[in-house]
Amino acid sequence: MNTIPIEHALLLAAVLFSIGLIGVVSRKNVILMLLSVEIMLNAAGLAFVVAGSRWIQPDGQVMFIFILSMAAAEVSVGLALILQMFHLNKSVDTKTLGKLCE
Amino acid sequence: MLIVFYLAAIVAIISTLFAVTRSNAVHALLYLIVSFLAVAVVFFILGAHFVAALEVIVYAGAIIVLFVFVVMMLNVGAETEKSNDRWLSIKSWGGPAILAFILFAELAYVIFTKESIQTDESIVAPKQVGISLFTTYMLGIEIAAVMLMAGIIGAYHLAQIKKVNRHRFLGGEE
Amino acid sequence: MINYLWLVPVLPLLGFLILTFWGKKMSKKTIPFVGAGSVGLAALLTIIIGVQFLLSPPEGNFFNQKLWTWMSVGGMSPSIAFHLDALSLVFIFVITFVGFLIHVYSSEYMLGDEGFARFMSFMNLFVSSMLILILADNLALMYLGWEGVGLCSFLLIGFWYKDSANAAAARKAFIVTRIGDTAMALGLFMLIVNFNTLNIQEILHTAPSQWSVGSSTAVWVAFLLLGGAVGKSAQLPLQTWLPDAMAGPSPVSALIHAATMVTAGVYLIARNHVLFELAPIAMHAIAIIGAATLLMAGFAAVVQSDIKRVLAYSTISQIGYMFLALGLGAWAAGIFHFMIHAFFKALLFLGAGAVIHALHHEQNMFKMGGLRKELPIVFWTFLAGSAALAALPLVTAGFYSKDAILWYAWSSVNGNIYLWAASFFGAFITSIYTFRMVFITFWGKMKTHVHTHLGNAMQVPLIILAVLSLLAGFIETPHSLGHITIFADLLSPVLPEVQLNHGGEYTEIILQIVTALTGFIGIFIAWHFWYKKPALVYNFKQTSLGTFLHGFWLRGWDFDRFYDGLFVQPFIRLSQINKDDIVDQLNIGIANLVNWLHNVLKKTQNGNIRWYATGLAIGLILTLTIVLFL
Numbered sequence: 001m002n003t004i005p006i007e008h009a010l011l012l013a014a015v016l017f018s019i020g021l022i023g024v025v026s027r028k029n030v031i032l033m034l035l036s037v038e039i040m041l042n043a044a045g046l047a048f049v050v051a052g053s054r055w056i057q058p059d060g061q062v063m064f065i066f067i068l069s070m071a072a073a074e075v076s077v078g079l080a081l082i083l084q085m086f087h088l089n090k091s092v093d094t095k096t097l098g099k100l101c102e
Numbered sequence: 103m104l105i106v107f108y109l110a111a112i113v114a115i116i117s118t119l120f121a122v123t124r125s126n127a128v129h130a131l132l133y134l135i136v137s138f139l140a141v142a143v144v145f146f147i148l149g150a151h152f153v154a155a156l157e158v159i160v161y162a163g164a165i166i167v168l169f170v171f172v173v174m175m176l177n178v179g180a181e182t183e184k185s186n187d188r189w190l191s192i193k194s195w196g197g198p199a200i201l202a203f204i205l206f207a208e209l210a211y212v213i214f215t216k217e218s219i220q221t222d223e224s225i226v227a228p229k230q231v232g233i234s235l236f237t238t239y240m241l242g243i244e245i246a247a248v249m250l251m252a253g254i255i256g257a258y259h260l261a262q263i264k265k266v267n268r269h270r271f272l273g274g275e276e
Numbered sequence: 277m278i279n280y281l282w283l284v285p286v287l288p289l290l291g292f293l294i295l296t297f298w299g300k301k302m303s304k305k306t307i308p309f310v311g312a313g314s315v316g317l318a319a320l321l322t323i324i325i326g327v328q329f330l331l332s333p334p335e336g337n338f339f340n341q342k343l344w345t346w347m348s349v350g351g352m353s354p355s356i357a358f359h360l361d362a363l364s365l366v367f368i369f370v371i372t373f374v375g376f377l378i379h380v381y382s383s384e385y386m387l388g389d390e391g392f393a394r395f396m397s398f399m400n401l402f403v404s405s406m407l408i409l410i411l412a413d414n415l416a417l418m419y420l421g422w423e424g425v426g427l428c429s430f431l432l433i434g435f436w437y438k439d440s441a442n443a444a445a446a447r448k449a450f451i452v453t454r455i456g457d458t459a460m461a462l463g464l465f466m467l468i469v470n471f472n473t474l475n476i477q478e479i480l481h482t483a484p485s486q487w488s489v490g491s492s493t494a495v496w497v498a499f500l501l502l503g504g505a506v507g508k509s510a511q512l513p514l515q516t517w518l519p520d521a522m523a524g525p526s527p528v529s530a531l532i533h534a535a536t537m538v539t540a541g542v543y544l545i546a547r548n549h550v551l552f553e554l555a556p557i558a559m560h561a562i563a564i565i566g567a568a569t570l571l572m573a574g575f576a577a578v579v580q581s582d583i584k585r586v587l588a589y590s591t592i593s594q595i596g597y598m599f600l601a602l603g604l605g606a607w608a609a610g611i612f613h614f615m616i617h618a619f620f621k622a623l624l625f626l627g628a629g630a631v632i633h634a635l636h637h638e639q640n641m642f643k644m645g646g647l648r649k650e651l652p653i654v655f656w657t658f659l660a661g662s663a664a665l666a667a668l669p670l671v672t673a674g675f676y677s678k679d680a681i682l683w684y685a686w687s688s689v690n691g692n693i694y695l696w697a698a699s700f701f702g703a704f705i706t707s708i709y710t711f712r713m714v715f716i717t718f719w720g721k722m723k724t725h726v727h728t729h730l731g732n733a734m735q736v737p738l739i740i741l742a743v744l745s746l747l748a749g750f751i752e753t754p755h756s757l758g759h760i761t762i763f764a765d766l767l768s769p770v771l772p773e774v775q776l777n778h779g780g781e782y783t784e785i786i787l788q789i790v791t792a793l794t795g796f797i798g799i800f801i802a803w804h805f806w807y808k809k810p811a812l813v814y815n816f817k818q819t820s821l822g823t824f825l826h827g828f829w830l831r832g833w834d835f836d837r838f839y840d841g842l843f844v845q846p847f848i849r850l851s852q853i854n855k856d857d858i859v860d861q862l863n864i865g866i867a868n869l870v871n872w873l874h875n876v877l878k879k880t881q882n883g884n885i886r887w888y889a890t891g892l893a894i895g896l897i898l899t900l901t902i903v904l905f906l
Contacts, residue, residue: 014209018202023122058234073253080260094885
């Protein structure tokens with residue numbers, strides 16, 4: 001039953017990763033930027049799992065679990081920072097962060 | 103099974119695209135849930151059942167809920183709506199698209215220039231994953247645990263909004 | 277008591293430390309007790325050790341005391357160890373004893389100076405360094421003392437540093453001796469390469485079996501060590517610093533620039549005599565340098581008007597005699613002359629210092645005159661010292677030491693008629709300039725009145741040194757006069773005896789009589805030209821030849837001008853060209869590049885978070901491209 005071409009599965013990961021990259025670079029809303037980062041992380045995890053199932057090794061899934069926990073920690077901290085940012089600037093637009101440079 | 107895979111893949115791509123392009127944050131989050139569910143299906147097809155379950159529970163469940171909470175708390179839906187027009191201009195859109203396309207082309211090149219391999223019977227049972235996780239990757243698990251702990255404490259600390267919490271150089275109005 | 281040898285250099289060092297840290301708080305009465313007392317104790321200890329050493333000589337006629345290992349690097353481990361044998365015993369006796377007398381003298385001479393404690397502490401440090409130099413068991417430790425005395429010399433010449441001329445003289449002394457020290461350091465490196473040790477005794481034992489006589493390595497080492505000795509002992513061609521070094525206080529001139537430090541070169545050569553015997557060319561070079569120097573300095577001394585400069589040139593000349601003796605292989609004679617010279621030259625410097633002190637810092641002899649009655653003790657002791665310097669026969673010690681050198685210049689294997697003639701003529705000039713100085717200073721009309729009268733602290737050392745200058749010669753007399761050889765016997769376990777070539781007892785007697793007569797002729801000439809008829813000299817000075825010779829010799833044969841044109845001016849010109857330091861341009865260029873990059877990169881830090889994200893993406897793509905396609 002499992003005759004999924006490995007290339008296609010990896011291609012899916014690549015597509016998702018690229019879309020996530022577009023999101024990170026182009027969005028102005030910090031929340032959505034963070035969201036795009038999640039997409040990219042997810043795509044990377046997908047690539048790991050695909051590779052793990054190719055070699056029938058648990059390592060790919062283990063890596064995914066690590067990515068998952070990392071993503072959870074990152075989101076919690078990132079969202080907390082966004083809360084603070086909103087509190088300071090009354091906005092979630094990235095342009096308001098440029099003040100730090102001036 | 104192949105058809106299911108391709109279907110799930112198409113759903114994942116489309117919903118991700120929508121998630122990235124929506125101007126309303128809540129809409130984007132809903133599309134993202136769909137994307138994660140689709141990826142979970144792909145995991146399932148690949149034989150990684152345990153991970154598929156984790157994807158649904160942790161990503162589509164916990165993490166997205168966090169996002170939703172924040173969006174609700176800040177009530178930024180309306181504001182993002184307003185910046186819609188500017189965002190869709192080619193100036194802000196073109197560059198990232200080109201970058202992403204180059205990256206995608208390179209990844210595709212990597213994938214297709216290697217010799218084709220068919221996946222066969224390849225269910226990696228949760229038991230195997232668990233054994234590997236708590237033997238080979240014991241240190242990694244502990245580090246991840248510490249990191250999560252640090253994340254929780256950091257989030258708690260950072261999210262506290264004190265009465266006077268302005269940077270002295272930023273000034274601004276209260 | 278011999279086990280307390282380490283205390284000999286440590287006592288003055290303690291004095292130095294005490295005076296350095298607490299000298300400013302001490303009263304002027306306690307400072308001399310620390311300064312002179314530490315040296316006095318060292319002298320006492322030296323005498324006790326010396327007596328014990330002579331009465332019951334230790335096994336092998338030397339005593340070695342290792343305190344600790346200094347360092348251990350690359351298989352070589354020089355230790356802090358002291359080596360006492362007859363040679364070093366003679367030197368430490370002279371240093372501590374004469375040093376003590378000079379310290380006592382300076383406790384009165386320098387009392388009024390605001391830097392009294394500083395002066396005493398430097399003097400103590402000098403004595404300590406000099407003792408380390410002499411007692412060192414290895415050349416590394418010796419080099420430590422060597423540089424230590426150089427430092428003290430620098431500090432004390434520039435003691436009155438507020439006058440820029442004194443500071444310049446100090447710098448000159450330091451830099452000129454540094455040239456010799458560099459050569460010596462190179463010599464030490466060659467010894468390390470060849471023997472993998474710097475222990476003097478080991479080197480002296482292994483060198484003859486390892487090197488053949490006249491082998492190029494031996495010659496190189498000998499000449500490099502000779503370079504160090506020449507620099508320190510102010511011999512040709514590095515003698516120019518010593519006359520200027522008279523800028524320091526008179527006790528400094530007496531201790532450092534007459535009695536002890538300048539003879540360190542003599543000690544170095546005598547100590548390593550085996551190495552020099554392996555290089556006969558170097559031996560000849562030493563003899564020729566000595567002969568040339570003693571003549572050159574003798575002529576220069578005749579025309580000087582500053583009393584201390586006369587003595588400075590005389591010192592150069594007398595060390596020339598010592599070098600001549602060493603070059604002839606007459607080691608014991610050289611060391612003997614060192615000891616006697618230390619007595620009478622210290623005496624002369626102290627006497628000159630007393631005159632200068634009494635006349636309130638007047639150094640020009642032609643403004644003195646007639647001091648015979650005013651300063652009787654100074655006069656008589658000065659006369660004794662002058663007689664010893666001029667080597668008046670029979671009654672002075674200088675006669676016995678110098679006569680030995682003259683005799684060996686004639687009769688030893690290395691000697692020849694030219695060396696003898698040079699040393700003979702040098703002795704003649706010596707008696708001229710010595711008594712010229714005496715007649716001008718102490719006879720004639722009084723031109724400056726005595727301001728200060730001298731206390732016992734200044735006069736007693738003069739008397740003791742005068743007695744030694746007259747009587748110390750009797751421990752070593754020639755064949756014709758009793759043939760006492762106490763001194764040569766003492767040194768015989770350390771230094772080989774001189775090898776005689778020709779010359780019988782009658783020749784010796786004839787030569788002695790000739791030498792003695794020339795001494796008297798010299799005195800007569802001095803009396804005739806500078807006391808009886810000074811107009812003759814004055815008229816001669818007016819002629820073009822006289823003016824030229826006077827100026828030429830007054831400036832010490834124009835060595836300063838020569839070196840100035842040859843080395844100093846080109847160096848200054850080079851440094852002016854290179855004022856902005858070419859090497860610096862490279863560093864400045866790097867700094868400019870970094871600054872430029874900083875400005876470029878600063879532009880990327882524009883605070884736009886999307887810009888950063890784009891940067892990350894571009895970096896990712898670039899990395900992938902490099903990994904995939906390159």
